[in-house]
Amino acid sequence: MLITNAPDIRSSEITPQGLYLRRREFISGAAAVAAGLALTGPFTGQADAQTAGPGKLARLATIKKSGYGAGEKLNSYDDITSYNNFYEFGTDKDEPAVQSRAFTTKPWKVTVEGLVNKPGDYDLDEFIKPFALEERIYRMRCVEAWSMVIPWVGIPLADIVKRLDPTPAAKFIEFYTLKDPTRMPGQRRNVLPWPYVEGLRLDEAMHPLAILAVGLYGEVLPNQNGAPLRLVVPWKYGFKGIKSIVKIRFVDKQPRNTWQDMAPNEYGFYANVNPSVDHPRWSQKSERRLGEFRPRPTEMFNGYGDQVASLYTGLNLRSNY
Numbered sequence: 578m579l580i581t582n583a584p585d586i587r588s589s590e591i592t593p594q595g596l597y598l599r600r601r602e603f604i605s606g607a608a609a610v611a612a613g614l615a616l617t618g619p620f621t622g623q624a625d626a627q628t629a630g631p632g633k634l635a636r637l638a639t640i641k642k643s644g645y646g647a648g649e650k651l652n653s654y655d656d657i658t659s660y661n662n663f664y665e666f667g668t669d670k671d672e673p674a675v676q677s678r679a680f681t682t683k684p685w686k687v688t689v690e691g692l693v694n695k696p697g698d699y700d701l702d703e704f705i706k707p708f709a710l711e712e713r714i715y716r717m718r719c720v721e722a723w724s725m726v727i728p729w730v731g732i733p734l735a736d737i738v739k740r741l742d743p744t745p746a747a748k749f750i751e752f753y754t755l756k757d758p759t760r761m762p763g764q765r766r767n768v769l770p771w772p773y774v775e776g777l778r779l780d781e782a783m784h785p786l787a788i789l790a791v792g793l794y795g796e797v798l799p800n801q802n803g804a805p806l807r808l809v810v811p812w813k814y815g816f817k818g819i820k821s822i823v824k825i826r827f828v829d830k831q832p833r834n835t836w837q838d839m840a841p842n843e844y845g846f847y848a849n850v851n852p853s854v855d856h857p858r859w860s861q862k863s864e865r866r867l868g869e870f871r872p873r874p875t876e877m878f879n880g881y882g883d884q885v886a887s888l889y890t891g892l893n894l895r896s897n898y
C-alpha cells in the first residue's frame with residue numbers, strides 16, 4: 578500500500594518542528610518497509626520544510642523528489658485548497674472546499690476501456706500500486722487569468738499509459754469525472770453537461786510533464802482539488818486538469834471536452850497557455866498569481882515551451898486554441 582493512514586502526529590504545535598519532521602520521515606520509512614516496498618529514492622519529500630504537509634489528511638509514503646519546480650515559491654496549502662474551480666461542488670471559488678466536505682472517495686474504481694490491451698475495472702489502490710509517486714512542483718494557470726504554484730504528488734501519465742498498453746489505433750485519451758448528483762451537489766444544477774469530460778492527444782499524454790495526481794503537499798488530495806485522482810498538465814489552461822476521474826478511454830478520434838461543448842468560441846481542445854491569443858472576453862497577456870499584487874506576464878505554454886513546443890510543430894496555435 579502506498580497510502581498510509583493519517584498518522585497520530587498532528588501535534589506539530591507541541592513538538593519542535595525539526596523533530597516533528599524527522600519523526601514523520603521515520604514513520605513514512607517504517608511504513609514503506611513494513612509494506613515491503615522497493616525504495617527507489619530517499620524520503621526527501623517530507624523532510625523538505627517547504628513541501629511538508631499540514632497534517633490534515635493521510636500522508637503519502639515514499640515520494641520521489643523530481644527536481645521540477647526547484648526555486649519556485651509555493652502557494653500556501655490554504656490558497657490551494659480554498660480557491661477552487663470544481664463545479665460539481667459549486668461555482669464560486671470558496672464553495673468546493675465547503676460542499677465537498679462529506680464526499681467519500683473510498684472505495685474508488687477506475688474503468689479503463691476502448692482501444693487498449695489491459696481494459697478493466699481497477700480498484701484505485703490496485704491501479705496506482707505498480708508506480709512510484711513523485712513530487713512535481715508546477716506552475717498552474719487558469720483560463721480566468723490567475724495562477725498558482727502547486728506541489729503535486731503524482732505518477733507520470735506515460736508510465737500508466739504504457740502499462741495499460743493502448744493498441745496502435747489509439748490516438749487520444751478521454752477522461753471522465755464521476756457523475757453522482759447524490760454525492761456531488763453541484764450536479765443537481767445544469768450549469769455544465771455532466772459528467773465533466775476532457776481529453777488529450779496520446780503524444781501529449783505521453784509527455785513527461787503530464788501526471789495523474791493523487792496528492793498535494795505530501796498528503797492525499799483534498800476533495801476540492803479532485804480527490805482521489807486528477808489530471809495535471811501544466812502547459813495547458815487549468816480546465817484540462819479534470820478532477821475525480823472514474824474512467825479513462827482510449828479512442829481514435831479527438832474527444833469532446835466539457836468547456837469546448839459549453840462555449841466553442843471561447844475554449845478549445847488544445848487549451849495551451851498562449852498569451853498572444855486572448856479569450857474573447859478578456860486578455861490572456863498577464864495573470865495574477867494568488868498571494869501577489871502585481872500582475873505577471875503570462876508565458877507561452879505557461880513557461881514550459883522548451884519542453885513541449887515540439888508537440889505542436891506545424892499546428893496553427895491561433896486557430897487551434
Ligand SMILES: Nc1nc2c(c(=O)[nH]1)N[C@H]1C(S)=C(S)[C@@H](COP(=O)(O)O)O[C@H]1N2
Nearest residue numbers: 661662663664719754773802815816818820
Ligand atoms: N471535474 C472537474 N474538473 C475540473 C473543473 C471542474 O469544474 N470539474 N475545473 C477545472 C478548472 S477551470 C481549473 S482552473 C482546475 C482547478 O484545479 P484546483 O482547484 O485544484 O486548483 O480544475 C479543473 N478541473
Ligand SMILES: [Mo]
Nearest residue numbers: 719720815816
Ligand atoms: Mo480554470
